Amino acid sequence: MIANRLKELWSQGHPSLNGWCSIGNSFTAEIMAAQGFDSITIDMQHGALDYAAVLPMFQAMRASGVTLMARVPWLDPGIIMKALDAGAYGIICPMVNNAEDAAKLVSYLRYPPLGQRSFGPTRVSFAAGANYAGEANDNMLAFAMIETAEGMANLDAIAATPGLDGLYVGPADLTLSLTGGRLAPGFDRQEPEMIEALQKVVAACGKNNICAALHCGTPEYAARAIGWGFRMTTVGGDSRFLAAAAGSAVASFRKLTQATQANAEKGAY
Secondary structure (H helix, E strand, O other): OOOOOOHHHHOOOOOEEEEOEEEEEHHHHHHHHHHOOOOOEOOOOOOOOOHHHHHHHHHHHHHOEEEEEEOOOOHHHHHHHHHHHHOEEEEEEOOOOOOOHHHHHHHOOOOOOOOOOOEEEEEEEOOOOOHHHHHHHHOOOOEEEEOOOOHHHHHHHOOOOOOOOOEEEEEEHHHHHHHHHOOOOOOOOOHHHHHHHHHHHHHHHHHOEEEEEEEOOHHHHHHHHHHHHOOOEOOHHHHHHHHHHHHHHHHHHHHHHHHHHHHHHOOOO
């Protein structure tokens, strides 16, 4: 089968850049996949989409060669296995709070004897190439999200879970949980207590030779995170990019036309 390119990048010591799709549209996904990201994740948890949108989005992105992943809504074997059968090479699972959760996640991604994934790769057996059954266990990535105080308390045990490939930090939920709502949710945390928590995640991943990943809001913060030891960062996503570009165009237009109007009014006197 086609090998997971993220594993190759990490084995060579290179960090990877992940894109994020939360708009349920195959054309939007195709555009995102053409921009040079190393991987693209479809957000099935908070994204404005359902499984009926996921499959054509994976189909639209296949030609780009980007590694395709999905964030599932919850630790549920049914949707995890359907996302894999649709073409995902990696699963990001939210709210993994202990080693038992992490072990369940791993088991849902692996065929026996390493796990309990049901066999029926309807689409991915074509999209991923020959011998999917024999090589899928080595190519699927299992990411447990660390986004609660409980997850942080059990960080070392979660990171040591056999078969787990990485920890993915959700900074908004983690901030809410660790501070009891004292700090507002958001990306790119600057508070010393949150930076310390992020660095603890990196240390736990390094100890167990798995990938530390972080959701970021800007490329500058993502580069900073790579310096801390994160091996994969997500920067923005389709809805945020659309809003930012549209907002910037509108703001520029308003500024330019106001200046033109002001000059015209001056010339009238």
